[in-house]
Amino acid sequence: MKDKRLLFAFPHPDDESFGPGGTIAKYAREGADVHYVCATRGEVGTVDPEMLKPYEHLPADQRLGALRGQELRNAADILGLTGLHYLGYRDSGMPGTEPNRDPRAFINADPDRVTGQLVKIFRSVQPQVVVTFDPFGGYGHPDHIFIHQRATEAFHAAGDPARYPEAGAPYQPQKLYWAVFPKSLIKFFVLLLRVTRRDATKFGRNGDIDLKEIAAHDYPSTTHVNIRPYYAIKQEASSCHTSQLSGGPARFGKIQKWFMMTEHFRLVEPNAGGQRLNERDLFQGVTG
Template identity: 45%
Template sequence: MFVGAHPDDETFGMGAILAKYADAGVKVYFLCSTRGEAGTVDPALLEGYKSIGDLRGDELTRAAKVLGLSGFFHLGYRDSGMSGSEDNKHPAAMINAPVEEVAGRIVKYFRQIKPDVVITHDSAGGYGHPDHIATHNATLRAIQLSGNSTLYPESGPAFQPMKLYCGIRSHRVMKVMIRLMPLFGQDPHHFGRNKDIDLTRMLKHEFPIHASVRLQKKYLIIRDEAVACHTSQVGGRPRARGIMGFIDGFFKLINTFFGNHEYFMRLYPQVKSRHLESDLFQDI
């Protein structure tokens, strides 16, 4: 199960790995914290939809099919938007929900779906999106609580997932990317459609790599097909591409030279040896 913040997080970054395991016969689910309502989209794309959330839900349905997911669920929070935006103040915004409450909702899905392996965002939220950070914190909390039958008894019998990972980027590659960005007319301190993203924040944290999973090219192709389903986030001119689209494209370029790997840090159980895992289901 991948626990992510927005419809498209299952595809950018995670798409290839989820497709790989789905293809191997694993039942792969996406638990999505919000409906991505705070994203900005081309108004023409909204035709026929009641809201941005509806449009993005439709895109997710198509992407999930391409990736081979067994299903996806929404936790029911509202997209909190980027740090400092008006959306932060909305009472239903994910960042305004207490972590124990969010964890409780996640526990319910853990106990229903019974995932062996769970993946979420890293503690810095990738490029720092507040919903990514909130999703990370709540998922970590849910892993600590789900196996305790005295907690959340209304959510069903206790169930303990065996492993929790967060998907991470190679620090070294990120550093190179951020250094090269000005050559492509991009300012890493003021990135994205609204110039409100400081990508150099991604260099503040260097997470240890505990698992490196090699991916065959066919899974990158499936991921690209899923990316194309998220029209509102990647469509149009290159300048209008979503932030994850840009980062994704860069890593794809790197992959062509150095081979396709996805990196993970294991959060549970705690890593005691320096042995690098090559499969998230290793030792299960």
């Protein structure tokens, strides 16, 4: 076990690379143990049927998950992840869609059971720092919101010997962060869409992303990680998630690229007063 240990808890293969991929690559290369807890295999979504050909021996509803699991395996190797831990649920899809009702969907899981699974992993890999989504899940995906709730609960339960005694010896992580992004950029983008007469409430590949709603959930960051030296690694890891990239890897202009050289986090534990901080390192103040 390394001296520095960091754990990210998100629900889908790609959340790790498209989100804080640069931060994962940075700490892995600086010699920390970096773990990824992924609640599902991202079984919901449209994909080019050609890509599922190698998985035709599997039942139809497992093929996309198998493909995305392989994509995550490849991304994990590039990022330098120490451990990849699946919770074993199914992608719940966007609100109001049919996969929401699947009893295997992550959002239909027993909350205490999910918390117990997380507590067991926290106690086993002993991360000083835990990162999950904000209470709106970045853009409102029900799985993102659910992992936020469960990881928050597990953060507090892991150090309590009275809770989940069967999940191993108590271990209390020191810091809890939300992965966030500056909403000022989104607000600017909403304005830009309005000028070009496009609907900011029905954005994205499937028209299911409401940029106005996203901009309204503003969680200011406390911690800014410079990922410039790791940006190429993040791009390489992101490009492993081929099934989720329409028309090849995204290309960014110079200004966008400049914004992407920093990844943003909000410290919530310990930060009772919601103080404005200006951290540059997720391990700042971590002891032992």
